[in-house]
Amino acid sequence: MTSEAGACPLVGGASLCACARGLAHGGGAGAGWPFAEPPLLLTVSHSQITRLYSRFTSLDKGENGTLSREDFQRIPELAINPLGDRIINAFFPEGEDQVNFRGFMRTLAHFRPIEDNEKSKDQNGPEPLNSRSNKLHCKKYEPSYTIAFRLYDLDKDDKISRDELLQVLRMMVGVNISDEQLGSIADRTIQEADQDGDSAISFAEFVKVLEKVDVEQKMSIRFLH
Amino acid sequence: MFLLLPFDSLVVNLLGISLTVLFTLLLVFIIVPAIFGVSFGIRKVYMKTLLKIFQWATLRIERGAKEKNHPLYKPYVNGIIAKEPTSLEEEIKEIRRSGSGKALDTPEFELSDIFYFCRKGIETIMDDEVTKRFSAEELESWNLLSRTNYNFQYISLRLTVLWGLGMLIRYCFLLPLRIALAFTGISLLVTGTTVVGYLPNGRCKEFLSKHVHLMCYRICVRALTAIITYHDRENRPRNGGICVANHTSPIDVIILASDGYYAMVGQIHGGLMGVIQRAMVKACPHVWFERSEVRDRHLVAKRCDRLTEHVQDKSKLPILIFPEGTCINNTSVMMFKKGSFEIGATVYPVAIKYDPQFGDAFWNSSKYGMVTYLLRMMTSWAIVCSVWYLPPMTRQPEEDAVQFANRVKSAIARQGGLVDLLWDGGLKREKVKDTFKEEQQKLYSKMIVGNHEDRSRS
Numbered sequence: 001m002t003s004e005a006g007a008c009p010l011v012g013g014a015s016l017c018a019c020a021r022g023l024a025h026g027g028g029a030g031a032g033w034p035f036a037e038p039p040l041l042l043t044v045s046h047s048q049i050t051r052l053y054s055r056f057t058s059l060d061k062g063e064n065g066t067l068s069r070e071d072f073q074r075i076p077e078l079a080i081n082p083l084g085d086r087i088i089n090a091f092f093p094e095g096e097d098q099v100n101f102r103g104f105m106r107t108l109a110h111f112r113p114i115e116d117n118e119k120s121k122d123q124n125g126p127e128p129l130n131s132r133s134n135k136l137h138c139k140k141y142e143p144s145y146t147i148a149f150r151l152y153d154l155d156k157d158d159k160i161s162r163d164e165l166l167q168v169l170r171m172m173v174g175v176n177i178s179d180e181q182l183g184s185i186a187d188r189t190i191q192e193a194d195q196d197g198d199s200a201i202s203f204a205e206f207v208k209v210l211e212k213v214d215v216e217q218k219m220s221i222r223f224l225h
Numbered sequence: 226m227f228l229l230l231p232f233d234s235l236v237v238n239l240l241g242i243s244l245t246v247l248f249t250l251l252l253v254f255i256i257v258p259a260i261f262g263v264s265f266g267i268r269k270v271y272m273k274t275l276l277k278i279f280q281w282a283t284l285r286i287e288r289g290a291k292e293k294n295h296p297l298y299k300p301y302v303n304g305i306i307a308k309e310p311t312s313l314e315e316e317i318k319e320i321r322r323s324g325s326g327k328a329l330d331t332p333e334f335e336l337s338d339i340f341y342f343c344r345k346g347i348e349t350i351m352d353d354e355v356t357k358r359f360s361a362e363e364l365e366s367w368n369l370l371s372r373t374n375y376n377f378q379y380i381s382l383r384l385t386v387l388w389g390l391g392m393l394i395r396y397c398f399l400l401p402l403r404i405a406l407a408f409t410g411i412s413l414l415v416t417g418t419t420v421v422g423y424l425p426n427g428r429c430k431e432f433l434s435k436h437v438h439l440m441c442y443r444i445c446v447r448a449l450t451a452i453i454t455y456h457d458r459e460n461r462p463r464n465g466g467i468c469v470a471n472h473t474s475p476i477d478v479i480i481l482a483s484d485g486y487y488a489m490v491g492q493i494h495g496g497l498m499g500v501i502q503r504a505m506v507k508a509c510p511h512v513w514f515e516r517s518e519v520r521d522r523h524l525v526a527k528r529c530d531r532l533t534e535h536v537q538d539k540s541k542l543p544i545l546i547f548p549e550g551t552c553i554n555n556t557s558v559m560m561f562k563k564g565s566f567e568i569g570a571t572v573y574p575v576a577i578k579y580d581p582q583f584g585d586a587f588w589n590s591s592k593y594g595m596v597t598y599l600l601r602m603m604t605s606w607a608i609v610c611s612v613w614y615l616p617p618m619t620r621q622p623e624e625d626a627v628q629f630a631n632r633v634k635s636a637i638a639r640q641g642g643l644v645d646l647l648w649d650g651g652l653k654r655e656k657v658k659d660t661f662k663e664e665q666q667k668l669y670s671k672m673i674v675g676n677h678e679d680r681s682r683s
Contacts, residue, residue, distance in 0.1 A: 074356065076355045219343065
């Protein structure tokens with residue numbers, strides 16, 4: 001932590017308090033949000049932002065305000081995670097090699113536990129099956145589903161094909177399972193989930209398979225204090 | 226004007242002489258007790274006074290923050306997120322249980338399995354157990370050093386004055402005193418051991434060598450204003466044994482060697498360190514390795530032989546070894562290298578715990594060089610630490626060197642109140658081995674296909 005503890009790393013010279021409030025109300029593209037996707041509705045407290053900023057700077061060995069893939073790979077527990085590389089990719093937008101604190105927070109915000117008053121908003125459950133692919137990227141209601149789907153769907157065509165599923169399976173099991181076995185596992189999974197017969201799992205089908213899993217509880221991370 | 230000149234120089238001379246006399250008296254006042262191993266207890270009083278001042282300073286900062294209605298940045302040493310210590314199997318079963326009503330005993334793949342890896346990965350990005358061990362610990366209350374302050378904007382005028390005063394005392398009074406003491410200590414060590422080295426081998430030489438070493442280390446301890454509390458001194462390492470301790474900084478050597486006479490093991494350095502090492506080995510059988518020997522893996526056996534030979538001679542001094550191999554920040558104990566535990570001698574574990582409030586002793590070798598580090602040490606308030614001598618341990622017949630090393634490590638961690646980690650301290654500089662990832666993959670494959678099926682046909 002440097003002496004600029006008061007200045008906000010997200011919004012220029014504004015204090016961290018104002019920034020946290022801004023984030024809480026989903027400050028729009030005008031707040032300097034760098035990506036085209038709409039911002040998330042999230043409430044992160046002042047101390048949580050400060051703590052994460054401290055973490056960001058400790059990971060940033062080059063001290064240039066951005067993290068590269070090597071900075072993430074330096075975390076041993078992440079390097080031994082079979083899906084470590086894919087998770088790291090989730091932080092970097094298309095074609096970029098560096099992520100700044102804004103981007104860092106944006107990805108991490110997917111994992112913050114949802115407050116009770118927000119839970120009541122998504123009582124209606126996942127989006128209806130006939131939603132347009134644009135809505136897939138509106139993360140207001142299913143932040144965790146989208147990140148998980150992205151881990152499978154590498155080419156971002158909003159479908160998990162057999163090859164993509166095989167790739168992820170291979171990453172998770174290493175050399176311990178043969179190709180044939182893995183292939184049959186993938187086929188069975190697609191068969192069970194696929195409803196429109198295109199031999200691939202779309203986002204809606206993905207959500208349907210997981211509707212009973214308490215995703216928000218399994219994917220959320222609780223801050224101490 | 227001519228009348229003033231000689232008067233001026235007289236004043237200056239008097240001032241110079243009185244300062245020198247004061248300085249020398251102070252040195253003598255500190256060195257003489259060091260020679261005889263007694264203490265007046267001044268350092269303990271100093272420590273108590275400092276503690277009171279720090280508490281007052283922290284209260285002032287908290288008050289300042291409350292007045293401005295801002296939350297204070299408080300570092301939390303126990304991590305920032307809640308982590309549950311469950312295994313891969315348990316967690317994935319949990320996820321599957323909540324997802325479907327299917328029988329859980331049949332191993333199969335579920336799309337929801339990915340949640341486990343995803344969440345674990347993000348958790349480690351937010352807060353992991355390893356990388357934070359390689360940087361200095363954050364303090365909960367301020368100790369009037371600018372290097373540890375995270376809340377600059379809440380310091381009142383009174384506090385700033387106090388901080389300025391503290392800085393003046395540390396840099397203008399304590400620092401020159403400490404440097405003078407260090408200089409005396411090191412030169413006495415070099416000359417003393419060289420002189421003793423000329424004596425013929427025998428009891429007289431041993432006696433003198435021991436006392437020269439002890440005396441010089443005690444002077445060095447005072448040069449750092451190290452306030453050390455030794456516990457359980459009846460368990461101190463005996464001849465023919467190996468003393469192992471957790472490693473935080475090169476100062477560990479000074480702290481342990483000022484209370485006992487050890488044979489040291491290490492690499493020969495160049496420069497001043499090399500001169501000291503070469504002088505020391507004349508009086509006492511330390512084991513220094515050439516730099517090339519340390520790097521070459523084939524010579525590992527040769528090194529172990531040298532150590533074994535030393536240890537088997539029961540009259541030889543206990544060897545001091547730091548099995549972690551690198552400096553860790555004193556919040557945890559990392560993997561002990563098994564080499565010293567294979568030799569078969571009695572192991573005397575020692576736990577060293579520093580109190581970072583008075584000065585953080587951790588040497589972050591990627592950030593500071595040796596000289597900068599020593600200067601930082603000498604401009605802190607003091608180095609306060611506790612040393613626990615644990616009862617000796619020997620390797621049981623049914624355990625191998627690695628298990629023995631882990632057992633010793635746990636005992637040290639428990640005594641010192643440190644976190645016991647299995648990670649290798651070498652991760653400070655190197656990448657983690659792929660075998661750990663392969664272990665995770667193996668565990669997960671068991672969950673998908675079970676143990677009995679044929680796996681490695683690819």
